[in-house]
Amino acid sequence: MNSEEIEKIVEHHTGRQGSIMTILEDIQSKFHYLPEEALRIVAHRTGRSLVDIYGVATFYKAFSLKPRGKHLISCCLGTACHVRGGQAIAEEFQRQLHVAAGETTADNEITFETVNCLGACALGPIVVSDGHYSANVNARKVGQIIRHTKAGVYRTSGDSTHDTFPLEVSCPHCRRSLLDNENRLGGYPSVRIRVSAEDRSGWARFSSLYGNFVKRYEIDVPENAMVALFCPHCSSNLQGDGRCVQCNAPMADVRVNEKGSVLSICTRKECSGHMLDLNGTTK
């Protein structure tokens, strides 16, 4: 555990009322649990008593004071999921992962837990892995969910309710594929695009999974800077007409699939803004 990282998280939220929950959420998403030292630092830095922080941390089931695995799978056993066979699915998970509910696998990969209701009863039985909701789960899908979870397919920057699915990405101008089969992100080919920021230029890799906002830059880009994206084949600028709904930065357009749908991605380094237009046509 790194106390500097915790200080940084607290710093990020200082000056805002009622920020304890968000601080604890950030710490939990970073370390997968709340270390004792972290709570002491939060109490010290926010000026609250440790018992207040500890009370919040123990009140909510979403927080854990015990170390958890990298991935979290929650199986719903609420009334609606239960009558649709949630119990059998929970047992199947326990059998395949060799852990009891609430425990972590020996390799510290997956923590499995049961929850009492996720509020999406019509989609039951529901399993949530890393914030991704899998609806109408049956025992046959359990193995697939575990495989995908381990591969990091479901890991997204925010809580996404979308399915993640791989996209065939190509240049809108020369129509050549932007996928790089040799370098994979999240188990799927990465999208390789030439980028330039300020006076530097180099390569950037994006995940080809829709809903997975992993962006990797091979050059140093200052935080929150805008980058220009270029096709590696025909070197044309990919910048489109749109503006990002989240941060108002210019969007870059790429062509997806064969029908010519357009995926716009935000050119700001940290922003996850994107828009998939299935009916749009490229110029």
Add this chain to the structure above:
Amino acid sequence: MVNLTINGVPVSVEKGTTVLEAARYLGFPIPTLCHKEGLSPYGACRLCVVEIGEAPRTRLVSSCTYPVEEGLFVRTASERVVKARRIIIELLLASCPQSKTIQDIASAHSVRRQRFRQEHEDCILCGLCVRMCKEQMMAGAIGFRGRGRSRSLGTPFDVKSDVCRLCGGCMEVCPACQARCTYNEPEKAICGACANLSPPCIEKEPFHDMMCYMTPCVACEIKK
């Protein structure tokens, strides 16, 4: 100033006063357990329930947390209030029969039976000690942990707190863990010894009032 009617008596109190304070100002007794002057109202024990509003649309609220309203009708001892209060006392007896504070309240309200499953807890989660520690002692060493059935009181991580000065303020205000009722029949929820006029110290003559846990003790008062 806010005008309201308590048990038919019109009263005018300052804005922000609670119904409990207004009723006590008029001299109407309302029993409390988790209320203490100098500590913020909490509304945990519900002993201070009163009936507000006009028939047939009345409701029960905890008077210690309910601020006065213009034209409010309050009844502090209606049939509904007394019934609710006695059930609450039974519930308190069910969890903490060894508390002298609770036994005294039970005696004062003529509660003669306890119909719930008997438990022997050391804490009724009234939060008096938490507020004492935080608001009067300025320490914030103890607090609530967990929730629901597993809610408990104590220090974070169950280790001695760095900010605790061992002042004893928490034990001073506790209605459950300090003043013990020393009745001899643990299977019986209701002691009743304090309710009759023959306190145990009369039989324990050689000890005089040294062993007596009753303040004020009726026997001692008579002797004087």
